[in-house]
Structures are given as C-alpha cells and as structure tokens.
Amino acid sequence: MNFLQFMIANRQQVLDLTLEHITLAGVATLLAALVGIPLGILITRVPQLSKPVLGGANIIQTIPSLALFGFLLPAPWIGDRGSRLAILALALYALLPLIRNTYAGIRSVDPAVVEAGRAMGLTDLQLLFQVELPLASGVIVAGVRIATVLSIGVATIAAAIGAGGLGEFIFRGLAMVNNQVILAGAIPAALLALSADFILGMLERRLGSLHRKS
Amino acid sequence: MTIPPSHASAIEFDHASFRLNGRALLHDLVLSVKQGETVVLLGRSGSGKTTTLKLINRLLLPTAGQVRVNGRRTADWDPIRLRRSIGYVIQDGGLFPHFTVERNIALVPRIENWPQARVEARVRELLATVGLDQELASRYPRQLSGGQRQRVGVARALAADPPILILDEPFGALDPITRSEMQKEFRALQQRMRKAVIFVTHDLREALLLADRIALMEEGRLIVDLPVAEFSRSEDPLVRAYLEAFSGLPDSTAIMRGSA
Ligand SMILES: Nc1ncnc2c1ncn2[C@@H]1O[C@H](COP(=O)(O)OP(=O)(O)OP(=O)(O)O)[C@@H](O)[C@H]1O
Numbered sequence: 519m520n521f522l523q524f525m526i527a528n529r530q531q532v533l534d535l536t537l538e539h540i541t542l543a544g545v546a547t548l549l550a551a552l553v554g555i556p557l558g559i560l561i562t563r564v565p566q567l568s569k570p571v572l573g574g575a576n577i578i579q580t581i582p583s584l585a586l587f588g589f590l591l592p593a594p595w596i597g598d599r600g601s602r603l604a605i606l607a608l609a610l611y612a613l614l615p616l617i618r619n620t621y622a623g624i625r626s627v628d629p630a631v632v633e634a635g636r637a638m639g640l641t642d643l644q645l646l647f648q649v650e651l652p653l654a655s656g657v658i659v660a661g662v663r664i665a666t667v668l669s670i671g672v673a674t675i676a677a678a679i680g681a682g683g684l685g686e687f688i689f690r691g692l693a694m695v696n697n698q699v700i701l702a703g704a705i706p707a708a709l710l711a712l713s714a715d716f717i718l719g720m721l722e723r724r725l726g727s728l729h730r731k732s
Numbered sequence: 733m734t735i736p737p738s739h740a741s742a743i744e745f746d747h748a749s750f751r752l753n754g755r756a757l758l759h760d761l762v763l764s765v766k767q768g769e770t771v772v773l774l775g776r777s778g779s780g781k782t783t784t785l786k787l788i789n790r791l792l793l794p795t796a797g798q799v800r801v802n803g804r805r806t807a808d809w810d811p812i813r814l815r816r817s818i819g820y821v822i823q824d825g826g827l828f829p830h831f832t833v834e835r836n837i838a839l840v841p842r843i844e845n846w847p848q849a850r851v852e853a854r855v856r857e858l859l860a861t862v863g864l865d866q867e868l869a870s871r872y873p874r875q876l877s878g879g880q881r882q883r884v885g886v887a888r889a890l891a892a893d894p895p896i897l898i899l900d901e902p903f904g905a906l907d908p909i910t911r912s913e914m915q916k917e918f919r920a921l922q923q924r925m926r927k928a929v930i931f932v933t934h935d936l937r938e939a940l941l942l943a944d945r946i947a948l949m950e951e952g953r954l955i956v957d958l959p960v961a962e963f964s965r966s967e968d969p970l971v972r973a974y975l976e977a978f979s980g981l982p983d984s985t986a987i988m989r990g991s992a
C-alpha cells in the first residue's frame with residue numbers, strides 16, 4: 519500500500535485529526551493573541567516592564583517543546599484535560615512573537631506622526647487605536663503569522679499527552695516504524711503551516727502597503 | 733502666586749525658558765499675541781522657532797517662566813482641550829499616512845463629534861480655500877506632491893475653526909505662484925476671522941506681507957519684536973543682515989517699499 523492509498527483508505531481519520539489540529543493551533547494562537555497583543559501594547563506604555571516581559575516570553579520559548587510536553591506527560595490527572603493543557607502550552611509558545619512584534623510594531627511608528635496626532639488633540643486611546651495600531655498592523659500580523667505557523671508545528675507534539683491532532687499519526691508511525699503513517703501526519707501538518715503562512719503573509723503585505731509611510 | 737495678568741493676550745510667553753539635557757533651547761522668552769493679531773517669527777535654522785510653537789500647545793512645558801493661553805498657564809490646561817483649540821500646521825506636514833486627505837482634514841471635527849454632513853461640507857470648503865481639487869479628497873498623502881501635502885496640513889489646522897493658529901513654515905514647499913495665492917487667501921481669512929496667529933517663515937517678503945509684528949529669534953533668544961512698519965528701519969545688526977540677505981534679490985526694492 520503506497521502513501522496515497524493509505525491516505526484515501528484513512529481519509530476520515532486524516533480529516534478528523536486535521537480539524538483537531540486546526541482547532542488546537544487556532545485556539546492556542548487566539549489565546550496567545552488575546553494575551554500577547556495587549557501585553558505588547560502595555561510594555562510600550564510602561565517601558566520598565568518591557569525587559570522582564572520580553573525576557574520571560576523569551577525563556578518560555580527556549581524550553582524545547584518536547585520537554586515542555588514531556589513534563590505534562592506523566593501527570594496521571596491529565597486525562598481528557600490533555601487538549602486543554604496542550605492549548606495552554608502552545609499558547610505560551612506563541613506568546614513571544616506576538617508580544618515582540620506588537621511592541622516593535624508600535625515602536626517603529628514614525629514618532630513625528632505620533633506627535634502630530636498628539637498635537638491635534640487626540641487622547642491616548644485615540645492615538646493608540648487610530649494611529650499606532652493601524653500603522654503597526656503589518657508588523658503585528660507578521661507576529662500572528664509566526665505564532666500560527668509555530669503553533670501548527672508544535673501542535674504535532676501535543677499528541678504525546680493525548681491531545682490529538684496530526685501528531686497522533688506521527689507518534690503512531692514512529693511506534694510502528696511505519697513511514698507512511700508518519701507522513702500521513704507530517705505532510706498535512708506541513709501543508710497547514712504553509713497555507714497559514716501564505717494567507718497571513720498576503721494580509722501582512724496588504725496592510726503593509728496600505729499603511730506605508732509617505 | 734503672581735497676580736493674574738490681563739487676559740487680553742491669547743498667547744503669552746512670560747520669561748519662558750526651555751532646557752533639554754542641560755542645554756537651553758529657549759531662553760527667557762517674552763512675547764505676546766492678542767486676538768486678531770498676526771506675529772511672524774523669523775530666525776535662522778535651529779534658532780528655536782518650532783520649539784517656541786510646541787510650548788504653546790503643550791507638546792513641551794517651559795522649564796522656567798510661564799506660557800499662558802487665554803490667560804491660563806498651559807500646565808493648568810487640559811492638554812486635549814488646549815490642543816483642539818489651537819490649529820497647528822506642522823513643519824513638513826505631519827499628516828497621517830494611513831488616512832486619506834479627507835480624513836486627515838476632518839480629524840479634529842470628527843473627534844469633536846461634528847455631524848457627518850457638517851464635516852463633509854467643511855472638508856469641501858477647506859479644499860477650496862487651500863486651492864486643492866475636490867478629487868484629491870480620497871487620496872493618501874503619499875499620492876500627493878509636497879506642496880499639496882502642505883496645503884492639506886493647512887486645511888487640517890483650520891478645520892475646527894480654532895481661535896488660535898500656529899503655523900510652522902506653512903507655505904515653504906509651494907511654488908511662487910501658489911504661494912502668493914495662499915498668502916492672499918490667508919490675509920483675507922485673517923481679516924475676516926481675527927484669530928491669534930503665530931506664523932513661522934524664512935521668507936522676509938511673506939513676513940512683511942502677513943505680519944502685524946515681526947519677532948526675530950537667534951539661538952533661543954528673542955532679539956527683536958517690532959511692528960512690521962518699524963522692522964525694516966531697525967538698526968539691529970541681525971535685522972540688517974536679514975534685510976541685506978533679501979536685498980540681494982532683484983526685486984528688493986519691492987521689499988523695502990512694501991515695508992515703508
Ligand atoms: N528633541 C530634541 N532634542 C534635542 N535637541 C533638539 C530637539 N528638538 C530641537 N532641538 C534643538 O533645539 C534647537 C531649536 O530647534 P527648533 O526645531 O526649535 O529650531 P527651528 O528654529 O524651528 O529651526 P528650523 O528653521 O530649521 O525649523 C536646535 O538646535 C535643535 O537642534
């Protein structure tokens with residue numbers, strides 16, 4: 519049985535695991551964005567926090583993903599909380615690019631434009647939502663893109679704690695020493711990452727060209 | 733506390749200084765502008781003209797002395813209210829690159845919650861005032877020429893009809909013909925509106941045409957502050973230097989005549 523035949527024979531499971539994978543990575547990225555973007559904004563306002571926050575996110579990122587999930591693996595109480603834990607771990611990983619790009623994006627806005635906004639009598643919130651975030655949106659979306667691709671990749675390891683996703687094929691294939699089964703997980707995961715990268719990359723370029731400074 | 737001064741001055745520098753990192757950018761500035769009056773600020777590059785303007789709308793606070801707007805110290809103003817009552821033409825434009833011309837001009841009316849119909853009418857009116865085609869309204873600043881951008885900046889400053897105007901080389905990027913048109917337009921506008929105006933320029937002819945008074949700055953100090961008629965008769969060496977720099981031009985006689 520070749521790879522294609524395997525995929526067709528198991529199409530329902532491939533589809534289910536792909537959807538599970540998208541959910542894992544998607545929810546994790548969303549969660550990370552909900553925390554990371556406001557944190558990124560916060561550290562542009564309170565510069566003393568920028569070092570500890572960026573440093574903390576950096577440290578999380580340096581933990582090898584296998585090790586992070588490895589810590590979670592032996593916990594007998596995980597049970598069906600596996601996917602929730604996996605999402606949490608994935609979200610932690612995705613945090614750094616989101617915080618960093620939000621911070622860098624806002625900081626890269628031309629100070630003369632920000633000063634012009636202030637001179638016209640914009641409040642801090644108006645300045646943030648009408649000037650800084652729109653002008654930083656290209657860089658922030660780049661952060662979302664990196665975070666999404668990262669989550670899709672790392673989510674393959676989530677299967678180690680029973681969270682499901684395409685990693686199930688990979689781990690099963692490894693156990694069975696069966697390359698086709700490994701590829702049944704690896705190839706769809708790679709395709710997912712590539713398409714997310716492509717779509718968000720297009721959005722990023724659109725925002726970038728829309729808001730490029732004169 | 734000192735006794736509150738008379739409120740006749742819309743803008744008043746009362747021995748105001750501004751230091752930055754130990755360097756005095758402005759030193760002991762005394763200058764006042766009444767409602768209806770136009771003061772032109774002249775001075776070499778780096779003499780502190782822009783810094784002076786930024787003290788008025790509280791982008792900067794004086795490190796010594798006081799700056800008062802309508803009799804109240806800028807430090808005591810709500811900065812948002814203060815800034816929305818001052819039209820500011822920023823040197824080199826300072827337009828929002830991600831806003832169309834229409835949105836740039838309508839910025840203050842919109843945040844002041846004017847009704848949409850009034851905002852639209854105002855934008856059309858202002859485009860005409862600064863001599864820009866209505867069809868430019870939907871363009872972005874990067875799609876305009878430098879002179880067009882500059883006029884959008886002027887329109888934005890005028891938009892909410894503020895009682896005070898501070899203009900930092902507002903016509904610097906314009907060709908001589910458009911520039912002359914804008915100067916006439918501005919003069920007519922000022923005769924109607926009677927705002928308090930501080931107008932920065934490097935062009936002596938423009939200064940003589942628009943000013944009630946000319947104030948000359950050098951290295952953060954105000955050197956002279958004279959009614960326009962007396963300016964070209966001044967014996968001050970810096971004033972002479974200015975007049976001579978311009979008298980090199982072929983039509984210098986016009987300058988001298990216009991100022992006499
Ligand atoms: N943010 C700043 N940091 C340090 N120095 C500054 C800053 N802004 C202005 N200066 C200095 O203050 C002095 C006055 O600057 P200002 O911009 O007020 O000059 P200006 O008269 O407007 O000049 P120009 O005609 O070239 O616009 C200059 O020497 C300038 O280098």
Ligand SMILES: [Mg+2]
Pocket residue numbers: 781782783823900
């Ligand atoms: Mg200047």
